[in-house]
Amino acid sequence: MLSGKGGTGKTFVSVNLAVTAKNAICIDCDVEEPNGRLFLKPEESVTEEVYTKLPQVLEEKCIGCRKCVDSCRFNAMGFIKNSPLVFPEVCHSCGACSLLCPTGAIYELKRPIGIVERGRNKEVQVITGILNIGEASGIPVIQNALDTKITEKSIMIIDCPPGSACSVMESVQTADYCLLVVEATIFGFHNFKMVYELVSLLQKPCGVVINKGDYTYYPLINFCKENNITILCCIPYQEKLAQIGANGEVASEKDDETRMIFSTLLDKIRMEVRE
C-alpha cells in the first residue's frame, strides 16, 4: 500500500482489506507514525525489541592509528584527546570501524531503537513496527516487521510510510503487487506520479484506488489511461467514513456499502495478481 502523499488513506485501505480478506497478515511499516493498530486493536500481543549496533572503544587496546576515524564515511567517529569518540546519532552501524581496527579495540553494543508488536484481531495477524522517538532511521524496525512467515493461503498487506525514499523502497521490494492509494488533488496526483515511477522502476505490477474523490479529476484519470494503469475502485468522500475513521473504527465492519466496496476490491486485486 503506497501513496507518496501522506493522509490519502493507506491505513484505511490496508485495515479494511485485511478485515475483508480475513486470513490476512497486516504489517504496518509506517514505523514513524504506526496507526493500523489503532483500528485493528490487536490482542494477545507480544513485543520484541529491535536493536542496531553501536561501536565502543576499548581504550586499553587502542593504539591511536585513526583507522576507524578515517574509514567512517558518515563522520560518526572523531579523534579527541588521542582517542576515538563515537557520535551515535550519525552512526549507520555499518561495522567498518570494528572490521578495520587492527588491534580489536572496537566492539559493538546492541542499542534499542524500537519495537515490533505482533498480535491478532480474529483471523487477522497484526504486526506493527514502532520506532523510538528521536531516532533518525526506522529501516531496521521495518526489516524486522517484514521478516514474517506467510502461508500459501493468506495475503500479506504492507502499509508503507508516505514518500518515496529509502524506507518506502525497503517496504516495496518484497511485494508482489502494489496498490497506489491516490487522493484526487493536485498534491495527491503529483506525489502519486513519484511513487508510480518507483513502482515502475522496480517492475512491480500495480493498480490504483482513488480515495476521497471521484472520476472527475482528469489529470489523474488521463495519466492512468496513458500509462495503462488499472483504476480498481473509487471511494467517495463521505462524512460517515470520516467519523468512523476518526473514532478508530473499521468502516467495513460498520457500514454495508463500504464492506461491498472492499470485497469487490479484494476480488479485483486477486484477479490482477493471478494475471
Place this chain on the structure above:
Amino acid sequence: MKKLLILSGKGGTGKTTTTAAFIDFSKADAFADCDVDAPNLHLIAGMKGSPQKTHYYGSEKAIIDDKKCVDCGVCNQNCRFQGIIRADGRYSVNPYACEGCGVCMYTCPVGAVTMEEDIAGELALYWEERLFSTAKLKMGRGNSGKLVTAVKKQLEQGHDNEELAIIDGSPGIVCPVIASISGVDMVLIVAEPSLSGISDMKRILRTAEIFQVRMAVCVNKYDTCIENTEEIKRLCQREGIPFVGCIPYDEKVSVAVNEGHSISKINCPARDALYQVYENIKVYFI
C-alpha cells in the same frame, strides 16, 4: 531571519495548504519546502521565473569492476545492508540498498570496488521577486536529512534580513523532520481530530521537545470530530502548549488547491479561520 516551521507528524493534515496561506498573509518573501520526499509547495506558491537548479550529492555508492573481481564474495559477507547482489554468477551493487559505507571497498582483497558520488536529488532555488528554496529527493534514496539541511542553507544564504521565513515540513519523525527542526524559532503543528491524528501529534510533540523548540498547535478539519478536537485542546492545556485555533472542513480548499492557488485568495470559512491562526501565532515570535 525568524523561521516558522509547519509540521504535523501525520501526513495529509494540511501542512502545505497552511504554509501557502501563511506566506500570503505575512507577505513573506522567503520560504522553503523541506518535504523533499514529496514536495508540493511549488504547485501552489505561484512562483515566477525558472529556478536555479543544482545536483545534490547525498552519499557515495559502491561500484564493482568486473575485470578485477575474482568472485570471492567477501564484499557480500561483510555488507550489512544487502547492498551486494549475486546475479548471473557475478557480484554487483544494488544502488537502492547501498549505504555508501565503503566496507566492501575496504575489505575487497583485489581492489575491485570503488566508491562514486551519487546524485541523490536536485535542489531548486527561485530568486526572482521572492526567495523560494525547495528540492526533490531521487526515488528510494536515503540521507534526506542532509538534503533538508541543504534546502535551509540555500534559504539562509539568499536571505539575511530580520524578516519572517516560512518552512513547510515533512510528515513523520525521522531524519528529514529532525533536520528541519534544527535552528527554527517556532514550530506550528497542524493536527487532525482523529485517533491517528492524535497519536501522531503526540509523537511529533515529543520529537520537537528533544530540540527544545517553541511549539503551538492548531486543528484542521476540526468539525469532522468535535470530541477529538476537544481532546487535543485539553492535551495542549495539560502540556502548556499554546493552542492557536481550529479550521473547519471546507470543500473550497481542495477546489482552490486543484486550480493551483492558495486558499488565502478565496473567501471562505477555512481562509478566515487560517487567518485567525496566523494572527494568534504571530504574537509568539514577532
